[in-house]
Amino acid sequence: MAISSCGLLPVIVLMSWAAAAAAVDVLPVPFDVAYSSLFGGDNLVRSSDGRTVQLKLDRYTGSGFVSKSAYHHGFFSASIKLPDDYTAGVVVAFYLSNGDVFPAKHDELDIELLGNRRGHGWRVQTNMYGNGSTSRGREERYLLPFDPTAAPHSYAIAWTPAAVIFYIDDVPIREVVRCAAMRGDFPAKPMSVYATIWDGSAWATDGGRYKVDYAYAPFTAELSSLVVTGCAADRPSLECAAAAVDLMTSEVAVMTPAMRDAMQRFRSRYMTYSACYDRVRYNCTDTGGGLMFPECGDSDRESFHVWGESKRTSYNYAAADGGVRID
Secondary structure (H helix, E strand, O other), X not given: OOOOHHHHHHHHHHHHHHHHOOOOOOOOOOHHHHEEEEXXXXXXXXXXXOOEEEEEEOOOOOEEEEEOOOEEEEEEEEEEEOOOOOOOOEEEEEEEEOOOOOOOOOOEEEEEEEOOOOOOOOEEEEEEEOOOOHHHOOOEEEEOOOOOOOOOEEEEEEEXXXXXXXXXXXXXXXXXXXXXXXXXXXXXXXXXXXXXXXXOOOOOOHHHXXXXXXXXXXXXXXXXXXXXXXXXXXXXXXXXXXXXXXXXXXXXXOOOHHHHHHHHHHHHHHEEEEEEEEOOOOOOOOEOOEOOOOOOOOOOHHHEOOEEEEOOOOOOEEOOOOOEEOO
């Protein structure tokens, strides 16, 4: 997918700053240092050393946790091992949101891991909403090139005033660069960090065709290596402004040529859906010479169906090593 012209200037500016790259602390922290339980009672289980948390879903409840602070931008990650066997309808989410503070005008950045029926792999969906822009859609979905149930894999979000980058195992899979045409659709208000497991039977697997089967419960996701790097919303504004500059010039936020190549390879091989090209749910037509979604390029439009699904990437079956095979 091509980069829209509105994103070129910020990227060039960040690249020019990268020569003096700032050091950003990305060391994991114990659960109780940064997080607290959100819901689920006994379905949230901490390890004895406080470094690992299990989130469980059964027929009575899911579970989740939330950061103790909201943040003005930052880098946030977790290593997640997903439940195996039949997991259709199960959703494991790692995300940022301020919906509790701004219910009608909330910002949100999502990594949603979507379960599947036996013999079909988990998928991952990223979302970006700003100022309550959910009706305009910012979803993308991808296959996972590994078995996420066999071992933990890292999922991360780098959020700066200039761009958002989503990562899987240190590989950037999506970049959304802020530009004027997006107006309030770019997340700009402080957000908290969440992790949850819940029943998404209504939509998560083939549009809701396959539901959660609680005969396979409890479904357990294990999260570890929790990284929370950001300026807490209650810190002085000048301190957070300086922290934002450090973040924007750090390795996690500057898209080098090698990182961009890796991102394009991932997207060309594993992307299965993009709201950029969904002309059924969203009005993705050209208006005034540009797409409704300015972070979208137009060069790949012919590679997608009118409902946003990729013509070149489709899931066929699980490979012998537990990953996916693309034919």
